[in-house]
Amino acid sequence: xxxxxxxxxxxxxxxxxxxxxxxxxxxxxxxxxxxxxxxxxxxxxxxxxxxxxxxxxxxxxxxxxxxxxxxxxxxxxxxxxxxxxxxxxxxxxxxxxxxxxxxxxxxxxxxxxxxxxxxxxxxxxxxxxxxxxxxxxxxxxxxxxxxxxxxxxxxxxxxxxxxxxxxxxxxxxxxxxxxxxxxxxxxxxxxxxxxxxxxxxxxxxxxxxxxxxxxxxxxxxxxxxxxxxxxxxxxxxxxxxxxxxxxxxxxxxxxxxxxxxx
Amino acid sequence: xxxxxxxxxxxxxxxxxxxxxxxxxxxxxxxxxxxxxxxxxxxxxxxxxxxxxxxxxxxxxxxxxx
Numbered sequence: 476x477x478x479x480x481x482x483x484x485x486x487x488x489x490x491x492x493x494x495x496x497x498x499x500x501x502x503x504x505x506x507x508x509x510x511x512x513x514x515x516x517x518x519x520x521x522x523x524x525x526x527x528x529x530x531x532x533x534x535x536x537x538x539x540x541x542x543x544x545x546x547x548x549x550x551x552x553x554x555x556x557x558x559x560x561x562x563x564x565x566x567x568x569x570x571x572x573x574x575x576x577x578x579x580x581x582x583x584x585x586x587x588x589x590x591x592x593x594x595x596x597x598x599x600x601x602x603x604x605x606x607x608x609x610x611x612x613x614x615x616x617x618x619x620x621x622x623x624x625x626x627x628x629x630x631x632x633x634x635x636x637x638x639x640x641x642x643x644x645x646x647x648x649x650x651x652x653x654x655x656x657x658x659x660x661x662x663x664x665x666x667x668x669x670x671x672x673x674x675x676x677x678x679x680x681x682x683x684x685x686x687x688x689x690x691x692x693x694x695x696x697x698x699x700x701x702x703x704x705x706x707x708x709x710x711x712x713x714x715x716x717x718x719x720x721x722x723x724x725x726x727x728x729x730x731x732x733x734x735x736x737x
Numbered sequence: 738x739x740x741x742x743x744x745x746x747x748x749x750x751x752x753x754x755x756x757x758x759x760x761x762x763x764x765x766x767x768x769x770x771x772x773x774x775x776x777x778x779x780x781x782x783x784x785x786x787x788x789x790x791x792x793x794x795x796x797x798x799x800x801x802x803x
Contacts, residue, residue: 494803504801519802522743522795523769531768532799545802561797564777565770632803659803681803 478709482654482676483570483602483623485541489514490671491701492543492656493694494681497633501535503690509537511694517543517572517679520558520565533567543604545572552591559596571596572626572658573605582632586613590620597621606658609643614651624654624676633682635662638669648674664693664700671704672712741793755794756783769798 480487492515498504508516516536536542544562549555552575559571573596575588589605590613596603602623607613609627617625627644630636637660638644648655654676661667667678680697687693738749742758755773759766766780772795773786788794 495801496803498801517803518799520770520797521800523764523798525743525762531765532801533768544799547802560777561770561772564779565799567799679803 478705480676483541483604487514487541487677488512489698489701490675490677490705491667491698492517492658492677492679493684493697494679495532495536496681497685498690499685501532504685505535505537507684507690507694508535508540510691510698511684512698514540515543515570515677516540517545517681518567519545519547520562521548541570542567543570543572544568545574545606546592547574547576549573549575549592550577550588551575551585552588552595555588555592556595559592559601560599563601569600570602570623571604573603584608584628586610589613590616593617593622594620604656609640609647611643611646611650614647618651618653622653624656625651626656626658626679628659629657629666629670630660632659634660635683636660637662637666641669641673644670644675645673664696667697668700668704668707671701672707674708677701738788738790740788740790743794743796749788752787752789754784755786755788758788758794759783759796764796769796771796 489512491513493511493513494517518532546555546558555573555575573589573592575585576582577585584607586607593603593605597620604624606626614625629638656677657670657675658679661680662683670678684690684694739746774793
């Protein structure tokens with residue numbers, strides 16, 4: 476069965492999106508992105524650092540990758556909209572991950588400001604991916620306003636703690652018509668695999684790849700885990716049961732009829 | 738003449754265009770986006786903008802991010 480993944484009006488060949496932050500260098504980042512097989516990569520927008528070199532992150536993103544610009548640094552909807560407009564003016568395309576964070580300790584998103592930004596940016600023609608706390612009511616409003624997907628967090632950004640929000644993410648998957656992409660907190664390939672098994676459309680991973688001992692190796696592992704999880708989901712994962720159920724036949728034992736009491 | 742560039746006040750001895758400011762800084766135009774007094778200005782307008790006292794210029798570009 477062919478599994479075509481269409482999101483934001485584009486056909487995307489991999490359900491693993493990868494972030495470009497925190498890598499030790501552009502070369503290892505480029506190799507990791509290539510090894511992951513990702514076709515969507517996120518970047519951020521910042522004031523030019525006049526003391527740094529002129530290296531540009533976009534040069535290290537593999538050809539054919541769709542760039543998704545995040546609005547990190549925004550503390551409210553207006554700032555997110557401002558960043559999105561700058562990103563568009565740069566010619567980097569119009570895929571925007573809205574990230575509005577007003578809490579510097581836990582880095583949790585402000586869902587209301589995110590929704591406000593989403594409404595404006597959808598109206599302006601952006602393809603919008605809101606990063607959000609997994610709240611069904613807000614997600615429904617996001618869907619109504621026309622976002623391409625919702626991106627609930629698995630656990631706080633950069634914590635590598637996995638899908639702590641699983642119950643809420645599962646509810647979103649079952650209730651929403653739009654794709655659910657888990658973003659943030661996925662620490663190991665099995666976390667990404669789990670997301671795909673429960674029916675996420677895709678996952679976004681950054682820290683777990685960027686700071687691993689071998690970013691290229693783990694990027695490949697994440698790619699494989701996402702494919703495995705997706706395949707399992709499509710194959711119909713059997714329900715769990717309380718009682719045991721033998722996998723081998725319970726007849727034809729060697730000593731049957733020889734007086735043993737089984 | 739003082740101009741605020743990326744939040745920092747810079748002094749200039751004579752009037753100049755935004756285009757010359759960018760070139761003088763050695764920045765590659767294709768790699769940056771500029772907000773001039775809170776308004777995004779595309780590259781083709783840079784030569785026409787003459788900087789004046791109190792202007793605010795934000796110069797941004799892409800960096801790694803998740």
